[in-house]
Amino acid sequence: MLEMTRIRTERDELIQALKKRNIDVTETIDALIEKDQQWRNAKTQMESITADLNKIAKEIGAFFQAGKTAEAEAAKAKTAELKADETTLKASVDSLDAEITQLLYQIPNVPNELVVAGKNEEDNETILVVGEPAQLHSEAVPHWELTKKYNLIDFELGVKITGAGFPVYRGKGAKLQRALIQFFLDEAEKAGYEEFIAPHVVNEASGYGTGQLPDKEGQMYYCAEDDLYLIPTAEVPLTNIYRDVILPDENFSIKMTGYTPCFRREAGSYGAHVRGLNRLHQFDKVEIVRIEHPSNAAKALEEMIDHVKGLLEKLGLHYRILRLCGGDTGFASAMTYDFEVYSAAQEKWLEVSSCSRFDTFQANRLKLRFKNADKKNQLAHTLNGSALALPRIMAAIMENYQTPTGIEIPEVLHKYLNFKTID
RNA sequence: GGAGAGUUGGCAGAGUGGUCGAUUGCGGCGGUCUUGAAAACCGUUGUACCGAGAGGUACCGGGGGUUCGAAUCCCUCACUCUCCGCCA
Structure with missing residues (x-):
């Protein structure tokens, strides 16, 4: 399958070249570019929340080891909301990922420049x-x-x-x-x-x-x-x-x-x-x-x-x-x-x-x-x-x-x- | 088919809930020393993704779950090995 980075950077060339296969992939490519953008946004957000959660988890560990149980419990309470957000974002990252893969599977290879356009x-x-x-x-x-x-x-x-x-x-x-x-x-x-x-x-x-x-x-x-x-x-x-x-x-x-x-x-x-x-x-x-x-x-x-x-x-x-x-x-x-x-x-x-x-x-x-x-x-x-x-x-x-x-x-x-x- | 044991970085092999992306050894790469090499010593050494960058995230067979936190606990699947059975 084609690489996503290539689709992002060579949209017009790819659409043009694939026309030689007598197909128009404009719709698929544009859907991919849009999904990919959404995927990256969601992923960035999700990872930043995960980073926060990881940080809190480490703090809790430190509190417990220092015997500061009350502080640890307080920190635990903070995680609930973050976890909910993380779960929501993860679901959308996963489903976008699956959609992107499905779309990528639909696009055939790009014909070489020597290949002429044609139907059959x-x-x-x-x-x-x-x-x-x-x-x-x-x-x-x-x-x-x-x-x-x-x-x-x-x-x-x-x-x-x-x-x-x-x-x-x-x-x-x-x-x-x-x-x-x-x-x-x-x-x-x-x-x-x-x-x-x-x-x-x-x-x-x-x-x-x-x-x-x-x-x-x-x-x-x-x-x-x-x-x-x-x-x-x-x-x-x-x-x-x-x-x-x-x-x-x-x-x-x-x-x-x-x-x-x-x-x-x-x-x-x-x-x-x-x-x-x-x-x-x-x-x-x-x-x-x-x-x-x-x-x-x-x-x-x-x-x-x-x-x-x-x-x-x-x-x-x-x-x-x-x-x-x-x-x-x-x-x-x-x-x-x-x-x-x-x-x-x-x-x-x-x-x-x-x-x-x-x-x-x-x-x-x-x-x-x-x-x-x-x-x-x-x-x-x-x-x-x-x-x-x-x-x-x-x-x-x-x-x-x-x-x-x-x-x-x-x-x-x-x-x-x-x-x-x-x- | 039956019974059991496993699956951790290029390889070997530790690690049984928190400073573990992971001890150590070998190998690789760079360096010191040497006329050169070996030895010794020092350093370094995975992949992918997000981010302009700083940095972040994920990966300890695959998937799911418990937990604030999982290589470590639970479920499930796959594979490998050993013994028995069967067999070209």
């Missing part, structure tokens, strides 16, 4: 297109037919065991999936990311830390019995490693990676675009996460983009990069680049990665700070990206590398597999 995906900017659509043979089919033909993924079996959106990978399908995970992790390690195996289930505090709560409560699977959430992405456990952390100085650049399954309820999704691997409740993903000094965040995002480009090029996939417009940029993100690979068989672009910088938006909730040159605590910047999400990469590889006699596996994966063709 139609306004996204295409930054780069690499490669050409795969030339398919005349009998080419979409992946949900290939997975059946070669017995790679069984969607119906998943329905039986769990429900729709929980596919069962088998045989060469399972091996290809595992090879891709290994490939992505190896590439991340080469790029300097430390690998983690983190919990796939997190507590409420972690959900708040990265911003899934309270905004996207309904998107996560929830274990009521233990008050825990299934992770929607490795971003949550990885970034929360640094919750409530103060880094000792400003010389840091933290690069983490991790493979996890991701669980998403996808409430409200339906229709043809969810067919096959296109949208699942459980899928695998290798995530990269960075904690950076504010001055290095822009460079870090560029490096992440280069990393993902490298992965797609090594896999020989035709892809494009979009810079999301304000309206399509996620709530917590300041700027997001989406990577889409082209599926020649489906004749559509499939999103396979999303790289974002969050500036201090997550760090503020996480209380992730560092000691700056002046020895002051300052919020760090967080970034993350998929490198990569598996299902649509699987889909694109199967579809784009299909031949009349089988599916040819991209060369970079050969060393992870004991076959080069699926037939």
Whole structure:
């Protein structure tokens, strides 16, 4: 969430910048500024009364120790009225505080200056297109037919065991999936990311830390019995490693990676675009996460983009990069680049990665700070990206590398597999 | 699942109603001494908020209560550890 001091000092700039998201936060911001003013007034008053009470309490202690019981009792009598005032003020400080927090939760992150105004995906900017659509043979089919033909993924079996959106990978399908995970992790390690195996289930505090709560409560699977959430992405456990952390100085650049399954309820999704691997409740993903000094965040995002480009090029996939417009940029993100690979068989672009910088938006909730040159605590910047999400990469590889006699596996994966063709 | 013990500052560990934001040790930082270092000695060392400032407030796992006053007493929740049981 945004910092209150920033809202106080940059009201007009924030309202203007947030218009790029196609929203007008003037009302919320002004309500915040007003509540904040009231809160500070009430707090100052309350604290001055508390200070008086503390002073009297000390005097009473001294009276008792000196044996001056009468004086002590007289002093006690004075406190009643002050306490009543303190209680009233405390109630209003507390309720204002809660109102302010609620309002702050409603304001999304401020878009970066590079982000264009826009309503939805139609306004996204295409930054780069690499490669050409795969030339398919005349009998080419979409992946949900290939997975059946070669017995790679069984969607119906998943329905039986769990429900729709929980596919069962088998045989060469399972091996290809595992090879891709290994490939992505190896590439991340080469790029300097430390690998983690983190919990796939997190507590409420972690959900708040990265911003899934309270905004996207309904998107996560929830274990009521233990008050825990299934992770929607490795971003949550990885970034929360640094919750409530103060880094000792400003010389840091933290690069983490991790493979996890991701669980998403996808409430409200339906229709043809969810067919096959296109949208699942459980899928695998290798995530990269960075904690950076504010001055290095822009460079870090560029490096992440280069990393993902490298992965797609090594896999020989035709892809494009979009810079999301304000309206399509996620709530917590300041700027997001989406990577889409082209599926020649489906004749559509499939999103396979999303790289974002969050500036201090997550760090503020996480209380992730560092000691700056002046020895002051300052919020760090967080970034993350998929490198990569598996299902649509699987889909694109199967579809784009299909031949009349089988599916040819991209060369970079050969060393992870004991076959080069699926037939 | 059963029984018990805990949760205090970066760490260890005192403190059972009042000069306790908290003894002490370690660690960190600064200094003295030294050619330099070590040792020794001295000093210093949390976070957040309010306030123009002086200064004030809060925090001893979270929340609530008792009291003029709570790290200390009461309630409640969470977590950790030990033993037993179960188990990959």
